[in-house]
Amino acid sequence: MAKAFSAPGKALLAGGYLVLDPKYKAYVVALSSRMHAVVEHAPSNESRVTVESSQFNNDRWSYKIEKNGAGNFIPVEANNLQNPFIEKTILNVFNYSQPENGIDIKISIYSDAGYHSQANSVVKKNQYNSFNFYKETVANVPKTGLGSSAGLVTVVTSALLSCFLQNFDLKSTETQTCIHNLAQVSHCQAQGKVGSGFDVAAATFGSILYQRFDPALINDLPDVSSSAEYKETLNKLVSKTSWKFSAEKINLPKGLKVVIGDVNNGSETTKLVAEVKEWRAHNGSRAKDVYNCIDEGNMRFIQGLEQLNELAEKDPESYTNVIKSIDTKRTVNPALLNIITGVFQARGNFRIITQESGAQVEPMAQKTLLDSATELPGVLTGMIPGAGGYDAIALITTADCPIHELAKENDFLANVTFLDLKQESAGLQEEDQAHYTNLN
Ligand SMILES: Nc1ncnc2c1ncn2[C@@H]1O[C@H](COP(=O)(O)OP(=O)(O)O)[C@@H](O)[C@H]1O
Ligand SMILES: C[C@@](O)(CCOP(=O)(O)OP(=O)(O)O)CC(=O)O
Known part of the structure; x- marks a missing residue:
């Protein structure tokens, strides 16, 4: 059988x-x-x-x-x-x-x-x-x-x-x-x-x-x-x-989705990893500080997601309003702020690595793309997934954020193909x- x-x-x-x-x-x-x-x-x-x-x-x-x-x-x-x-x-x-x-x-x-x-x-x-x-x-x-x-x-x-x-x-x-x-x-x-x-x-x-x-x-x-x-x-x-x-x-909080945008298929993970490792090996304490700053950002991002999961469970009504506030781009909710500032801190430090190591982890083109994409209504945050490079971007958006429509309306997304995917537990x-x- x-x-x-x-x-x-x-x-x-x-x-x-x-x-x-x-x-x-x-x-x-x-x-x-x-x-x-x-x-x-x-x-x-x-x-x-x-x-x-x-x-x-x-x-x-x-x-x-x-x-x-x-x-x-x-x-x-x-x-x-x-x-x-x-x-x-x-x-x-x-x-x-x-x-x-x-x-x-x-x-x-x-x-x-x-x-x-x-x-x-x-x-x-x-x-x-x-x-x-x-x-x-x-x-x-x-x-x-x-x-x-x-x-x-x-x-x-x-x-x-x-x-x-x-x-x-x-x-x-x-x-x-x-x-x-x-x-x-x-x-x-x-x-x-x-x-x-x-x-x-x-x-x-x-x-x-x-x-x-x-x-x-x-x-x-x-x-x-x-x-x-x-x-x-x-x-x-x-x-x-x-x-x-x-x-x-883990599970992404309810009412949010991850959106993967395919940009290019050029970056080689192996080469990027070798360049970053080399930089880390030659920059002992500085590399340690940069890694720890990235980790601090990552942990804040994860904490923000956990806080959202807790709120969704405890107080579904307030939770719905918090998720709606993502559209305004003027949120003051501490969980959302943890997510946004955590990712920001990690990205900033990856750009330090990019500059100092020569490994194109978050190159300028991807920074500009992410900065513009995260300004869109319904987009909470965005990052370069995995090893980074020119390959892809990931966005966390509200579940009903019409990303394909937004891509048609905004020229800076012209070269991004959004994949038809969802997070799965x-x-x-x-x-x-x-x-x-x-x-x-
Ligand atoms: N559907 C498939 N059928 C057979 N082999 C596959 C399939 N998908 C991937 N592979 C194997 O995996 C390789 C790609 O692996 P890799 O370069 O690590 O890419 P990825 O990042 O997608 O894992 C292919 O060259 C092939 O050997
Ligand atoms: C740099 C890394 O931490 C992440 C690489 O993540 P990707 O998702 O870019 O990986 P590939 O599928 O191999 O291209 C290396 C690692 O964790 O092994």
Whole structure:
């Protein structure tokens, strides 16, 4: 019987760069663009995993699972096609599960529209889902930055584990932790670096306040190509080690929404991160002060959001008026002021980093764009999400702020494409496998 899973995309609204250090918290919203995997399996003489992503010119990767000299499971693609995210996910789930018998697994991937530019695509849909189909392989379609690879690794990890684990139960903390830990390992190996992991955490747990795990957990794994210890160490790491990360559930306050505006697809996160790290390493105490000022701003922003959530609960009538006051641009509500001034403080300090490090985290063009956008009625605040750069802006607006209309009326928004997304609290979830058939 086939099973299906989906996981959300993300935007990091507060905590970019700081989240690489376990001492700082990040505010991560999960978004309604989801990655999906439908899986079925059957016994077989030898083990194979075929992954199909039909939306992208019928992309298909077919792996035979072999054992190497060290006794570890290694997926080998039949036509030498590369998809490191899929390959590392298969490698780790097999070495974790260590199946004794052969198994033939077939996975179909579907991704919602928000992850990629929709140019040059056609929509195919059924009663439940609607997906964009392209004439290009996935790596050639421009991305919007919602974390397609993290979503992919998380749903494929779930799909594969569901074939092996007797007590697989997405609702149990044990299963969720197992999926999260394995997905972090695979995602880092595929990227060739240990990032903060906020994207995989959001794909698994949904909207969260996130503090990272110690990167040594993953860096210290032995080499799968030569070490007979790999399987054992991976098992201990995934199921018997406390990762000491934190992923506390959060929700944007009622009556507010997050709006992601795609500006450009040019900035390279890896390069920006390297430049900021270099600046931090050479500017000891100054960098510490700047980071702490950003953190102070972030914490005020988060506190403001919490205060709004509390007011919504305690006094819904006053709350409605507070949300309405966003339209006037003259609010004096302390929660709203915490949000506005907190973001302002973080942004100002990111511009210091931009100036001193040369990393274009909040470049002048983005500053001007955000300054103008946050003046619009119904817009509470705005920031450069994630690593920043020229890629995108994020705005927090009232739920009924007509952002598409405002974009038509204001020339400074001419180059911004607002994505049709909303904040979502749910992380990884099981879906009905029948919802992916008869797309046309
Ligand atoms: N729908 C999909 N089907 C198959 N592979 C995908 C899909 N979406 C993303 N990927 C994989 O993830 C890669 C993009 O990952 P990455 O560069 O980290 O971008 P992102 O920031 O969106 O995660 C693609 O080149 C491909 O290997
Ligand atoms: C700088 C960072 O803290 C945030 C980067 O966030 P993005 O959302 O820009 O990430 P990508 O999906 O990899 O492009 C690095 C990190 O946390 O790993």
